[in-house]
Amino acid sequence: TYTGSILVAVNPYQLLPLYTVDQIRLYCNKRIGELPPHVFAIADNCYFNMKRNKRDQCCVISGESGSGKTESTKLILQFLAAISGQHSWLEQQILEANPILEAFGNAKTIRNDNSSRFGKYIDIHFNHNGVIEGARIEQFLLEKSRVCRQAPEERNYHIFYCMLMGMNTEQKKMLNLGTASEYTYLTM
Template sequence: MANQKLMLGDYIWAKQLSGDEFDIPIGGKIVAVESSRVKIQDDDQKEMYISNQQVLKNMHVSSIKGVEDMINLGDLQEYAILRNLHKRYKEKLIYTYTGSMLIAINPYELLPIYTNALIKEYRNQNTEDLLPHIFAIGDNSYSNLKNSAKDQCIVISGESGAGKTESTKLILQYLASASGQHSWVEQQILEANPILEAFGNAKTVRNDNSSRFGKYIDIKFNKNGNIEGAKIEQYLLEKSRIVSQNEGERNYHIFYSMLAGLPKREKKAVGPTRRKQLRISKGRKSFNM
C-alpha cells in the first residue's frame, strides 16, 4: 500500500500489532488520515491508529457489506471469513453458507427463528431466496431423499459448545414436521434426546451441557415421505469420564439426577450413596474407586 493513497472512508485490511492475541489481519474503516498513520474504526466501533506500513490492502466491496454465502467473498482469506462471520453475528445472523455447507455460531441466547411458521417458509423453497438456516439444510436433504429415492446424510460437527446438540434437535424437529403428518414414532424420536443427553452429556470447563458421545442416527422414511422409524447405529461414549473427571468438570448428568430425584428407598436399592472401595496396590500407591 506504500504507493497507494489512503483516503478517508476507505475500508482496509491491516496487520495486527505484535503481542495481540490473534495474529491475523483486522479490517476497519479509515476515520482519520495523517502523514505516516491512519486511524481506523473496527466492527466493534473501537478506534485505533495503524501505521502506513501495517496497511495490507483495500477491502473488497463484498467484505464491506458482508455476504450470506462466503464463496462470494472477493477476499477469500481466513481473516475475511472471520470478519464476515463476526459482522453477521453482531446482527444476530448466526447462519452463513460456504457453498453447500452451513456454518452456525452459537448465539448463547434464544432467538425467535425456529417457529413452525419458519418451518413452513423453508419447505420446498429455493434456498437462494431465503436467509441461510438449518431448516434449509433439512429441507434440501428431505427433498433430495424424496426426489432421488437415495439415502441422504447430514454431518454435524464442531468444537465443544458450538451447538451440535441443538442443531441435531432442530434437524429432527424439521424432519418430523416435513411430512405434515405427525405420528407417535416421530414424537418418540424427539423425546429420546433428553434420555440420551442424561446418559451422555456432562459439564466440562467450556460447556455445562457438553455431549461426551458421538452418535449416528438412521431415520427411516416410507414412500410417502413419512417417518416410519429410527435407530442409533453407533453410540460412542467417553467411558473414562465415569471413573475420573478433570478439575472443574462433572460426571454424566444421570448420576446427579438420580441423587437429586430418586426416593430414599430407590436410592438404597441401587446404592448410589454407598461408596464402594476397590483397592488396587501398585508399588506404594493405592486407589479408591
C-alpha cells in the same frame, strides 16, 4: 452463512425466535439461498432431494465443543418430524430419545454445561411418500474415562446426578445411597 451447500453456524448460547413452527413453514419447499441461511434450509434441502431423487441423503454436523452440534441435530429432527406429514407417536419417540441419550452421554465441561461426550449416528427411515416410518440411533466413541475421573470444574454424566436428585430420602436410604457430594466419582 453458506459455503456452497454447507451451512456455517455459530452457537448464540441463548434462545432465539428462529426455530418456531412458523420458521419451519417458511423454510419448507424453498431452495437454498432463497431465504437467509438456516439449519431448516439444510434439512429441507436433504428431505426434498431424498423425495425427488429417491436417494438417501446425509447431514454431517461437525464443530468444536460447544459449537451447537447437538442443538443443530435436534432442530433438523424437529424439522423432519414436522414436514414428514403424519405427526405420529413415531416422530415423537425419535424426538424424545434425545433427552435419554443426553442423560447417559452428556456431562458438564468447562466449555459447555451439556457437552456430548459421545458421537451418534441417526438413521431415519422414510416410506415412499416421505413419511417417517422408523429410525435407528447408534452411539460411538463414548468417553468412558469420565465415569472414573473428570477434570477440575467438570462433572460426570448427567444420569448419576439425575438419579440421586430424583430420589427422595426414603428411596435413597432403601438403596443405601447418599448425596452426589458423598461420591468421589461425582465431583460437584
